[in-house]
Amino acid sequence: MLISALADLSGTPAATIKYYVREGLLPAGAREGGNRTSYDDTHLHRLRLIRALLEVGKLSIGSVSAVLEALDDGERPIAETFETAQNALSRDAVPGVSEPGAESFERADGVIERAGWAHCGDNVGRRIVAQTIDAFAKAGHPLTDDYLDRYAEAAATVASADLDAVGAIADRADRTELMVVGTVLGDTLSLGLRRIAQAHRTAERNLR
Amino acid sequence: MLISALADLSGTPAATIKYYVREGLLPAGAREGGNRTSYDDTHLHRLRLIRALLEVGKLSIGSVSAVLEALDDGERPIAETFETAQNALSRDAVPGVSEPGAESFERADGVIERAGWAHCGDNVGRRIVAQTIDAFAKAGHPLTDDYLDRYAEAAATVASADLDAVGAIADRADRTELMVVGTVLGDTLSLGLRRIAQAHRTAERNLR
Numbered sequence: 001m002l003i004s005a006l007a008d009l010s011g012t013p014a015a016t017i018k019y020y021v022r023e024g025l026l027p028a029g030a031r032e033g034g035n036r037t038s039y040d041d042t043h044l045h046r047l048r049l050i051r052a053l054l055e056v057g058k059l060s061i062g063s064v065s066a067v068l069e070a071l072d073d074g075e076r077p078i079a080e081t082f083e084t085a086q087n088a089l090s091r092d093a094v095p096g097v098s099e100p101g102a103e104s105f106e107r108a109d110g111v112i113e114r115a116g117w118a119h120c121g122d123n124v125g126r127r128i129v130a131q132t133i134d135a136f137a138k139a140g141h142p143l144t145d146d147y148l149d150r151y152a153e154a155a156a157t158v159a160s161a162d163l164d165a166v167g168a169i170a171d172r173a174d175r176t177e178l179m180v181v182g183t184v185l186g187d188t189l190s191l192g193l194r195r196i197a198q199a200h201r202t203a204e205r206n207l208r
Numbered sequence: 209m210l211i212s213a214l215a216d217l218s219g220t221p222a223a224t225i226k227y228y229v230r231e232g233l234l235p236a237g238a239r240e241g242g243n244r245t246s247y248d249d250t251h252l253h254r255l256r257l258i259r260a261l262l263e264v265g266k267l268s269i270g271s272v273s274a275v276l277e278a279l280d281d282g283e284r285p286i287a288e289t290f291e292t293a294q295n296a297l298s299r300d301a302v303p304g305v306s307e308p309g310a311e312s313f314e315r316a317d318g319v320i321e322r323a324g325w326a327h328c329g330d331n332v333g334r335r336i337v338a339q340t341i342d343a344f345a346k347a348g349h350p351l352t353d354d355y356l357d358r359y360a361e362a363a364a365t366v367a368s369a370d371l372d373a374v375g376a377i378a379d380r381a382d383r384t385e386l387m388v389v390g391t392v393l394g395d396t397l398s399l400g401l402r403r404i405a406q407a408h409r410t411a412e413r414n415l416r
Contacts, residue, residue, distance in 0.1 A: 052346060052347040056339065056340060078410070079407075079410050082407070086403050111401070117405060119407070119411035119412055120404045120407045120408045121407065123403055123407045125401060125407070129397060129401060131400075132393050138259070140385070141385070146369075150366070150369035151394070151397050151401055154365040157365065158359055160409065161354075162409075163406070165352070177349070178349045186402070187398075188339075190363060190402070192333040192334075192336030192339075193362075194366055195294050195332055196325050196331050196333035197360075198290070198391070199290070199333070201368065202290055203327035204327055205371060
């Protein structure tokens with residue numbers, strides 16, 4: 001298909017498509033005779049993935065590029081691709097926050113241990129959790145361990161759903177892609193559902 | 209205290225403090241003799257809250273302003289203040305995404321109904337959930353109802369922890385503040401813990 005058809009099908013302006021190609025996010029189309037370039041379904045599929053990462057996942061162009069590169073490397077173990085996606089996402093999610101204190105790291109480690117997450121290594125989430133513990137305390141509302149453990153229980157529920165969905169897919173490339181898409185979009189899904197659950201509970205308890 | 213002491217205690221440069229005052233986020237200090245302005249603990253407390261909202265919550269200056277205004281209105285029902293915080297946060301979290309399709313709204317309503325969230329009204333989360341359902345489908349990975357319901361279960365766990373923490377506070381202003389801080393920072397806490405849980409489960413299942 002020509003770029004105009006790709007633009008129509010994907011809802012992405014032709015100028016934006018060309019920009020993605022220049023930035024290396026999207027492979028160039030095939031040169032046909034004259035000035036024509038043709039695109040196919042793989043371009044459409046990739047374009048939809050890019051827009052999901054940019055718009056709903058709020059990733060920067062640089063982060064999308066890092067994630068797609070990991071995705072396209074068929075040799076890379078899936079856990080490593082996953083880590084790249086996690087790091088890219090988390091860098092954009094929690095920018096420029098000051099280094100958490102040692103006590104907050106200890107408390108984060110406490111949650112991790114109580115949750116039984118033995119295999120998490122040097123995961124980026126540990127730092128995010130420590131930063132959040134710090135931020136609550138600095139804002140004058142230190143968190144209890146009970147609160148942290150209930151959040152951890154919810155995270156375990158969500159991660160099981162993620163891994164079950166990923167494990168149900170046979171094709172490796174497709175599976176890795178869902179892992180990346182799910183990491184990005186799952187955060188937004190959690191956020192949306194949390195809003196509704198909070199509104200329901202607030203009305204239910206009739207707090208004033 | 210003078211602005212230099214406030215800057216030291218809060219870790220915020222004096223120029224930034226002056227900027228927050230100009231933007232109406234922070235009340236002006238008391239004019240003393242000559243060119244001196246003095247600040248007190250209420251300024252320090254508010255400054256820490258502002259930084260938590262900006263840095264960890266990633267709110268824009270405009271959204272912080274809307275949230276603080278709701279917080280300072282002692283007449284406002286707590287559910288309404290909460291809604292203001294939710295809207296401000298969500299506007300910044302999911303910007304400029306296209307309107308979800310009717311089918312995705314129907315599926316979002318299905319999750320809400322199955323979760324028993326009868327009292328959520330016209331909550332902003334409904335739109336976010338519909339957008340995410342749309343985005344997964346557009347990226348080529350449509351979600352199952354089972355996946356959505358497990359995410360909803362996690363959201364219910366988290367919202368109960370939130371409301372228990374808020375309900376344990378007697379002072380109304382303090383309680384409302386925790387509601388706002390918790391809405392903002394809780395998303396980040398969830399995100400961090402989800403990363404760790406995902407890494408653990410991926411290693412545990414030894415996916416390749």
